[in-house]
Structures are given as structure tokens and as C-alpha cells.
Amino acid sequence: MTPHASSDVSHETPTTNGTNTDASAYSDFNGTDVVPVIIVGAGPVGLLLALRLALNQIRTVVLEKESSLSQLPRAIGYYGPVHDFFQEIGLYDQISTEGMASGGYAWRKLPTDNAMSKPGPDGKFKPGHYSIQLAQCRLAEIFLENAKKTGFVKVLWEHEVTGLSQDENQVSVTVATAGGGNKVIKGQYLAACDGGRSIVRKLLGIRLSGHSWPERFLATDVLRVAPVVPELSVHFTVDETFWGVATPLEHVEAGKEGLWRYSLAVPAKPNDDPNSTPLTDEQVLEPEYVDSLLLRQIDGPRPSTHVVVRKSLYKMHQLLVSTMHRGRCFLAGDSAHINNPIGGLGLCTGLLDADALAQTLQIAFSTSSSDPNLDDLFYRYSTERRWVFQNVIHPFSSANKTRLHGAKPDDVAREDWYFRALARGDPKELENIHRPLYAQWRTDMKKFWPVETTGKEVKATNGFTT
Ligand SMILES: Cc1cc2nc3c(=O)[nH]c(=O)nc-3n(C[C@H](O)[C@H](O)[C@H](O)COP(=O)(O)OP(=O)(O)OC[C@H]3O[C@@H](n4cnc5c(N)ncnc54)[C@H](O)[C@@H]3O)c2cc1C
Structure with missing residues (x-):
């Protein structure tokens, strides 16, 4: 042997x-x-x-x-058993210190926040019970x-x-x-x-x-002054057409300039006409078009002083x-x-x-x-x-996406099983929902x-x- x-x-x-x-x-x-x-x-x-x-x-x-x-602006959030793995290879402290801790996510238009967990008395989250936000x-x-x-x-x-x-x-x-x-x-x-x-x-x-989704996804890194930074600063925007995700890329404070990631759906068709031709990738990446999507998401005074420092367009599959x-x-x-x-x-x-x-x-x-x-x-x-x-990632990620644009925001908030569970806020029920993933x-x-x-x-x- x-x-x-x-x-x-x-x-x-x-x-x-x-x-x-x-x-x-x-x-x-x-x-x-x-x-x-x-x-x-x-x-x-x-x-x-x-x-x-x-x-x-x-x-x-x-x-x-x-x-x-x-x-390229790509991944930003890491959670669940990935934290255990980081601990085993001795990198958890470095990655969690350099990254930003997010105890959950918020869905705009919803009556409740989904706080996955709160920090302990030492101000730190328990590994595996929050998301580390750090640029890929x-x-x-x-x-x-x-x-x-x-x-x-x-x-x-x-x-x-x-x-x-x-x-x-x-x-x-x-x-x-x-x-x-x-x-x-x-x-x-x-x-x-x-x-x-x-x-x-x-x-x-x-x-x-498998299959490809009809929308494209535009990831932008944006310097901006946020007028308010809520406790759950990572948030999804629910909208039938202009859905997206926003997250700070560093520790940000209200009223001070900070780096944020805005990832935005690019609609399959540029307008309601079913015969309209999709924009080319070059057209989507034009500064005016990028701003037209961003300004739907960015809060604060107008004209906005934000600066796009990086952008990249992706197909989704x-x-x-x-x-x-x-x-x-x-x-x-x-x-x-x-x-x-x-x-x-x-x-x-x-x-x-x-x-x-x-x-x-x-x-x-x-x-x-x-x-x-x-x-x-x-x-x-x-x-x-x-x-x-097949059994965990594909169904979870597909549901995560369609939940953002499947219906009008108020209808989704009222009708979607996950949002209803969040609104009930029963920790045991939420744990059961997330258990297969973890x-x-x-x-x-x-x-x-x-x-x-x-x-x-x-x-x-x-x-x-x-
Ligand atoms: C906008 C966006 C946001 C995302 N957010 C998240 C998130 O928050 N959390 C998360 O978990 N995932 C996220 N993802 C997914 C994540 O970015 C990918 O899963 C990740 O990049 C995959 O890493 P990888 O090392 O497998 O491949 P890649 O990062 O693509 O690396 C592949 C490497 O192989 C090299 N290569 C390719 N061909 C060859 C060759 N022939 N010879 C030698 N080298 C080659 C490439 O140059 C590259 O360096 C996101 C993706 C996008 C687009």
C-alpha cells in the first residue's frame, strides 16, 4: 500500500x-x-x-x-455553516472583524424586520447566526x-x-x-x-x-451619504419591476459618506410594450441608465450626490x-x-x-x-x-428572487408564506424554516x-x- x-x-x-x-x-x-x-x-x-x-x-x-x-463587484454576504468552516481554518476572527455584521435583513414595504439574531452582551454576534458582509x-x-x-x-x-x-x-x-x-x-x-x-x-x-432568468442584474458600488442608517441596513426592495438589494460595504454612519453596494434588476423589456427590444449590455451600462435605476432606490435629497465607483452586469441562471x-x-x-x-x-x-x-x-x-x-x-x-x-440552494434561491417581484409589494407582504411567518415573529417557526439550509x-x-x-x-x- x-x-x-x-x-x-x-x-x-x-x-x-x-x-x-x-x-x-x-x-x-x-x-x-x-x-x-x-x-x-x-x-x-x-x-x-x-x-x-x-x-x-x-x-x-x-x-x-x-x-x-x-x-468585480460580486458576493458580499456569508452566513450559516460557512462561519464554522472559517473558525476551523482559523480565519473567522479576521474575516468577521474586517467585515460588517448584519443581524438580518429588511424588506422595504414590510411591516416587520427579520432580525435573525441580536448581538450578545459583548456586542458580538454568535458565529453562524448572522451574516458577515465583506466584499468577495x-x-x-x-x-x-x-x-x-x-x-x-x-x-x-x-x-x-x-x-x-x-x-x-x-x-x-x-x-x-x-x-x-x-x-x-x-x-x-x-x-x-x-x-x-x-x-x-x-x-x-x-x-x-437548468434555466436562465429573463432579467439581468446590475451590481454597482456607490459612494453616498445616507440620511438614515437603520439597524438592519441590508435590505431588499420588493417591486414587480425595479427590485433590488442594498448593503453597506463598510461600517457606515448616517450623514457621512460611505460605500454601498446596490444590486438592481434590469427589466427584461425596457418598457411595458411586449414587443420592445431589450437594451444591449452597453446601453444598460451607460451612466444615465445606471442612474435611472439607482435613483429609484437611493433615499436622501435631490439632486443626489452619489458617485458610482464600480459597476458590472450579470445574467442570472x-x-x-x-x-x-x-x-x-x-x-x-x-x-x-x-x-x-x-x-x-x-x-x-x-x-x-x-x-x-x-x-x-x-x-x-x-x-x-x-x-x-x-x-x-x-x-x-x-x-x-x-x-x-437541487434540494436546498436551488429552491431557496429561486424563492428568494421571485418573492421580490412576484406581485405588488403590499400583496406580497400580505400573501407570501415567508413574509407572514416573519410578521408572526415566532422564533421557533423561523428556525424550522431556516433549518434545512443550515x-x-x-x-x-x-x-x-x-x-x-x-x-x-x-x-x-x-x-x-x-
Ligand atoms: C452581483 C452578484 C452578487 C453575489 N452575491 C453573493 C453573495 O452575497 N453571497 C454568495 O455566497 N454569493 C454571491 N454571489 C455569487 C458569487 O459571486 C460566485 O458564486 C463566486 O464568484 C464563485 O466563485 P468561484 O471561485 O467558484 O468562481 P469565480 O469567482 O468566477 O472564479 C473563477 C476563477 O477562475 C479563473 N479562470 C477561468 N477560466 C480559467 C482558465 N481556463 N484557466 C485558468 N483560470 C481560469 C477566473 O479568471 C477566476 O479568477 C454573487 C454573484 C453576483 C454576480
Whole structure:
């Protein structure tokens, strides 16, 4: 029995907490080694996976086509079991201190606020019981800084994966580099964290199925002076056409300039005429059109003094791959599943994929590569994470979105089951509503290992027979 990665890391000197003090330990990577894990994409999911594996002394090479981290306005809210995961990897304090705490959300036009929780006597929220509001680009930076410190992660910028092949022992990727050359990099396993347009998914021939929403979503970062900052400053606007989400991106005070994120629905048709032609992306991004949407949302005196510092336009989808595992390759994050951003479930789910995949690879590296049950474990990673998307994330995120525009605001407030539950304000009832999300979102892969075998039948330890 050969533990098939330990030889790669045996020369490292771990400290007692599993990290490596020698940050140069991996600086000798010359591109000809077979690395334990190739990660495609230095987005937050890829970097967190690299960090999580590094903390278990598993080396990775991260291939990123861009020259630096993306600064696009995207995710901002992280909650539920993601906080437990941040605690386990020792980053909770940093992320929660840099981020802003939101004890819940408000829906404008509603008679009540949905306070998920209040801070304790020390002024702090209980992990998992609130949302950390922090820009995705900063979160990715924190993962990168900490991953680099371990000495187990090498990030190769301007390395775009263009080709892939695999056999039963290894994966080879062809990479186009900045200088116009090509390289081949080999690994024992590969994790595709290359986002919604994943090239790895396409090269593996894995299908992505689901549907796209008719509206587009415009994310803007806006400097503005808010006349009032309510306790629940993260709020959704309910409207049949001009729905949206607003959240401060930093600690803001009433009457002082602060940075806010306004994410706005761009109606499928520019006016009520069903034959009208949708605006092009360029037309939507024109400053006048952006302002026309923003001014519906921003409160305060007119003319407004707000300044748009960043903007980006997105299509919205509900899409899931047919598998997150093929051979020695795995998919995680947006490369595997995409949901509309209302309710902040996309990246959180990707971060929990990274957690499950790191556990899976950790088990793989601690057992014999010829163990016939490993393949079953790999399928488990895929089936469990797809189950979470199909049964939890897809329905929750779809309901979050349609609730914002399904009917006139006063009708929704009166008729929607969730808003009625919020109005009743029974903590037990609300806990029951949120329980599936919190209880089923994260996957404990250790539960499926070792696999119990009876003859040819494979029995997983949770009692189900596959
Ligand atoms: C407006 C908006 C708001 C959102 N808000 C939230 C929120 O509040 N909470 C939440 O949980 N989620 C939210 N999301 C979703 C979240 O942004 C995504 O789920 C997240 O970006 C996925 O991260 P990722 O690492 O999987 O992919 P990405 O962030 O897309 O990273 C993929 C990386 O792979 C690289 N790459 C691609 N192709 C290649 C290649 N061939 N070779 C090498 N590198 C490659 C890319 O350059 C990129 O760096 C939001 C999304 C949007 C659009």
C-alpha cells in the first residue's frame, strides 16, 4: 500500500497546527513535478481549497488566467455553516472583524424586520447566526495571503488552462502562458474552480442544465451619504419591476459618506410594450441608465450626490452540472452550479464545496491509490453536493428572487408564506424554516469513509445502499 501523496510532502516541516513555517518550501516548483492537486482558478473557491489542503500539508498549484485577483463587484454576504468552516481554518476572527455584521435583513414595504439574531452582551454576534458582509475580492485576498503563508501553495498567474487529458494515474493540463507559450502541468488530481464559464467542465464533456432568468442584474458600488442608517441596513426592495438589494460595504454612519453596494434588476423589456427590444449590455451600462435605476432606490435629497465607483452586469441562471466528478477531476463552486444572487447562496455553497472536496482529497491521500472504494467516495462528493444544490440552494434561491417581484409589494407582504411567518415573529417557526439550509448545506465526507462493503454491494455508513 502506497500512501500516494505523502512522499510529496514528507520533506516539509509542519508546525503543530499543521501549517508550514517555511514559506519557500514550494518555491522550487519547476513545472515538471507531478503535483498532488492542480487547482484551476484563483477565485475564492479555488484559493480556499488550496488553503484548506495546505493546512493538511497537501501541496497545490493554482493556475489563474488573469494577472491578479478579480475586483468585480460580486458576493458580499456569508452566513450559516460557512462561519464554522472559517473558525476551523482559523480565519473567522479576521474575516468577521474586517467585515460588517448584519443581524438580518429588511424588506422595504414590510411591516416587520427579520432580525435573525441580536448581538450578545459583548456586542458580538454568535458565529453562524448572522451574516458577515465583506466584499468577495477582499475575502479572496485573505484566502490568498493565508494560503501563501503555508508554503504549500503556488499560484501561477497568467496561466490559462486550454487542454486536459487524464488516465488512471494522473491528469495533464495544457496551459497558455502570458508570453504566448504553452506548458503542460501534471497532477495526481485536478479541481476545477474556474467559474461559471469553466473550460474544464467543457473539456470533460460535462453538461450544465437548468434555466436562465429573463432579467439581468446590475451590481454597482456607490459612494453616498445616507440620511438614515437603520439597524438592519441590508435590505431588499420588493417591486414587480425595479427590485433590488442594498448593503453597506463598510461600517457606515448616517450623514457621512460611505460605500454601498446596490444590486438592481434590469427589466427584461425596457418598457411595458411586449414587443420592445431589450437594451444591449452597453446601453444598460451607460451612466444615465445606471442612474435611472439607482435613483429609484437611493433615499436622501435631490439632486443626489452619489458617485458610482464600480459597476458590472450579470445574467442570472439556475444551473447544475450532471456530475462534479469525472476520473481524477472534480468541480467546485460556480463551475458546478450557478444560482441567482438573491440571498447570497452562490459563493457560500462554493466555499462549502471546497470544504467537502478538501476532506475527500485528504482521505484519498491518506489511503492507497488502489483502494477500490475511493471511486465510490469520489462519486459521494459529487452526489452529496449536487443533492444540496437541487434540494436546498436551488429552491431557496429561486424563492428568494421571485418573492421580490412576484406581485405588488403590499400583496406580497400580505400573501407570501415567508413574509407572514416573519410578521408572526415566532422564533421557533423561523428556525424550522431556516433549518434545512443550515443543517444540510455542509457535507461531512468522513461520514462516508471507510465504506462498508458486503460482497459486491457497496454500503455507505449512513445506511443507504448504492
Ligand atoms: C452581483 C452578484 C452578487 C453575489 N452575491 C453573493 C453573495 O452575497 N453571497 C454568495 O455566497 N454569493 C454571491 N454571489 C455569487 C458569487 O459571486 C460566485 O458564486 C463566486 O464568484 C464563485 O466563485 P468561484 O471561485 O467558484 O468562481 P469565480 O469567482 O468566477 O472564479 C473563477 C476563477 O477562475 C479563473 N479562470 C477561468 N477560466 C480559467 C482558465 N481556463 N484557466 C485558468 N483560470 C481560469 C477566473 O479568471 C477566476 O479568477 C454573487 C454573484 C453576483 C454576480
